[in-house]
Structure formats: C-alpha cells, structure tokens
Amino acid sequence: QTGTVAANPEQYDQAYICPVTIGSQTLHLDFDTGSSDLWVFSNLMPSSEVDGQTEFNTNSAGATKKDGYTWSISYGDGSGASGVVYADTVNVGGATATSQAVEAATSVSSEFTSDTGSDGLLGLAFSSINQVKPTPQTTFFDTVKSSLEAELFTADLQSNGPGSYTFGYIDSSKYTGSITYTAVDNSQGFWGFTAGGYTVGGGGSNSTGTIGSAIADTGTSLMYLPTAAVQSYYSQVSGSSYSSSQGGYIFPCSASLPSLTVSIGGHGFVVPGSNFNYSPTGSGNTCFGGLQENTGIGFTIFGDVFLRAVYAIFDETQGSPRIGFAAQ
Ligand SMILES: O=C(Cc1ccccc1)Nn1cnc2ccccc21
Numbered sequence: 052q053t054g055t056v057a058a059n060p061e062q063y064d065q066a067y068i069c070p071v072t073i074g075s076q077t078l079h080l081d082f083d084t085g086s087s088d089l090w091v092f093s094n095l096m097p098s099s100e101v102d103g104q105t106e107f108n109t110n111s112a113g114a115t116k117k118d119g120y121t122w123s124i125s126y127g128d129g130s131g132a133s134g135v136v137y138a139d140t141v142n143v144g145g146a147t148a149t150s151q152a153v154e155a156a157t158s159v160s161s162e163f164t165s166d167t168g169s170d171g172l173l174g175l176a177f178s179s180i181n182q183v184k185p186t187p188q189t190t191f192f193d194t195v196k197s198s199l200e201a202e203l204f205t206a207d208l209q210s211n212g213p214g215s216y217t218f219g220y221i222d223s224s225k226y227t228g229s230i231t232y233t234a235v236d237n238s239q240g241f242w243g244f245t246a247g248g249y250t251v252g253g254g255g256s257n258s259t260g261t262i263g264s265a266i267a268d269t270g271t272s273l274m275y276l277p278t279a280a281v282q283s284y285y286s287q288v289s290g291s292s293y294s295s296s297q298g299g300y301i302f303p304c305s306a307s308l309p310s311l312t313v314s315i316g317g318h319g320f321v322v323p324g325s326n327f328n329y330s331p332t333g334s335g336n337t338c339f340g341g342l343q344e345n346t347g348i349g350f351t352i353f354g355d356v357f358l359r360a361v362y363a364i365f366d367e368t369q370g371s372p373r374i375g376f377a378a379q
Pocket of ligand 1: 086126127268271348
C-alpha cells in the first residue's frame with residue numbers, strides 16, 4: 052500500500068498539519084520527525100484546555116482501551132502533554148494501520164491549547180523514543196512500513212501553500228536532479244546525520260568550519276546551527292543583532308538576506324535567503340531570523356526552514372536507515 056497526504060502550513064510556516072482518519076473521525080495532526088508519539092486531543096480533557104480542536108472520541112466503537120498504559124511527553128521548547136492509550140484504525144492518505152496506538156490526551160500545555168490548527172501530533176522519529184509506559188508503542192510508520200510498497204516516507208514542505216508527505220513511494224515530480232543519500236545515526240531515536248561545510252551567500256566558499264551531527268526535524272520550525280555558522284551568516288545581514296528580549300537574531304524586515312549553502316553527502320544544498328525571514332517580531336519593523344544558534348538546545352536541528360528547500364526521503368529500505376535530500 053501507499054499513502055499521500057497534504058501538508059498544510061500554519062501561519063508563518065510554524066508547523067505543517069495533515070488530515071488523518073482515526074476510526075470514523077478526521078483529525079488534523081502535526082507530522083513530526085523529531086518525536087515518536089501519535090497523540091490527540093480527546094474527550095477526556097478538561098474543556099479549559101481545548102480551544103476549538105477536534106477531540107478523539109475514546110467512546111467510539113473502534114477504539115479499544117489499552118488498560119494500564121499511560122504516556123507523558125515534553126518537547127525541547129518546554130511544551131508537553133500526557134494521557135492514556137487506545138488502539139484504533141489510522142489512515143494517512145490511504146496508508147492504513149489497522150491497530151495503531153492512539154495516545155488520547157487527558158492534559159496538554161498551553162502551547163497546544165493555543166495552537167488552534169492542530170488536534171495533536173503524529174510522530175515519525177524512531178519508536179525507541181516513544182513515551183508510552185509500561186511498553187513503548189510503535190510509530191505509525193513502524194506499524195505500517197512492512198505493508199508499504201517501499202519502506203520509506205518523504206516530506207515536501209512548502210511555504211504559503213500545501214506540500215505533502217508520501218508513504219511507500221518517492222514522487223519524482225517533487226524534485227530536480229538526483230537524490231543524495233547519507234547514513235542515519237538513530238542511536239538517539241532521531242533521523243540523525245552529519246552535515247559538512249557551509250557557505251554564506253552565492254559567493255565563493257567562505258566557510259571555515261563544518262556543521263557536524265544534526266537531526267532532520269519537521270516538528271521544529273526553524274534551523275538551529277552551531278554559533279560559528281550563525282554568526283558568520285548574520286555578519287552578512289546589515290542591521291542584524293542578537294536580541295535577548297526576542298530570544299534570537301533579528302534584523303530590519305527590509306534587510307537583504309543571503310542564501311546559505313550546506314554540504315550534505317558531498318552535495319551543496321542551497322537554502323534561499325527568503326527562507327530565513329521567519330516572522331515579524333511585532334516591534335520596530337524588525338523580523339525574527341529563521342536561522343538561530345543551537346546553544347540552548349544541545350544539538351543542531353535542520354527544521355522546516357531547511358526542509359522547505361529540499362525534497363526529503365526518510366528511508367529504511369536498506370536495512371539500516373538513511374536519509375536522502377534532493378533539490379526542488
Ligand atoms: O522541541 C523541539 C526542538 C526545540 C525547538 C525550539 C527550542 C528548543 C528545542 N522541536 N520539536 C520537535 N517536535 C516538537 C513538538 C512540539 C514542540 C516542539 C517540537
């Protein structure tokens with residue numbers, strides 16, 4: 052089987068929301084290669100924590116409670132959720148898992164309550180970091196992968212318009228040139244890979260360092276790189292500065308933003324300058340940068356700002372996992 056689903060950007064491309072059928076309900080979930088739990092708003096939550104989201108009905112005929120199973124998750128940005136566990140049929144654009152662990156929330160943090168476009172998350176990292184106790188559950192991809200035409204999924208994220216995720220096949224109309232594959236280190240449960248040198252702007256190579264280990268994370272809005280690369284980038288953006296009040300680099304919204312070329316698997320991938328204007332700060336006609344330092348996080352994240360510049364293939368067809376990138 053295969054699946055194809057639209058990935059709809061929220062405001063400022065903060066996250067990408069996809070329709071998922073669970074039993075007879077359709078919920079809109081944030082597909083996240085940076086975590087491994089499929090959790091949903093549910094009828095078990097206090098109404099004070101729900102602001103228009105669709106609630107999974109745990110009383111529906113097809114939902115089977117997994118007694119004694121609970122979950123609690125917290126994300127790097129401080130948000131979190133917790134609840135209990137059901138099994139139900141989950142269909143993502145035609146790819147169907149007949150008995151998928153659906154983690155029904157009993158409580159969510161304010162970040163999720165106020166994210167009115169999302170009814171929950173669908174984790175696409177490795178099942179080794181699933182947060183269900185006493186027994187970790189498999190992700191949707193792990194549940195269905197043996198039944199897919201090919202054991203892979205792809206992400207085509209766009210700005211200001213729907214992109215798509217596919218399960219089981221590569222859509223050759225989504226990219227130009229060839230796909231560059233590189234090995235994945237999933238020892239931390241993420242789609243980890245090694246990135247090489249970088250160049251700011253279209254000029255000659257002005258990079259002095261390499262980026263090193265990184266993760267491909269559709270659930271992170273921005274791109275977080277080592278300080279040296281970030282300082283090198285913003286040194287080319289006139290009027291830019293680090294704002295402690297805003298918590299990152301900002302610049303005049305009228306600034307001209309250079310591209311950033313990153314070498315992965317020996318191929319240079321170009322992120323256009325426009326990708327690095329994330330959003331207005333709300334004060335003084337300054338804008339918040341889509342590239343920020345990784346210092347507060349502990350690792351380098353190639354989030355949506357990068358992933359919008361490429362077609363990404365999350366591939367387990369070779370036995371050991373690999374990730375592929377192609378220009379688009
Ligand atoms: O948690 C992170 C990484 C992060 C971002 C910003 C600051 C510090 C750390 N991303 N993420 C990956 N999946 C997520 C799901 C919800 C919230 C954030 C999520």
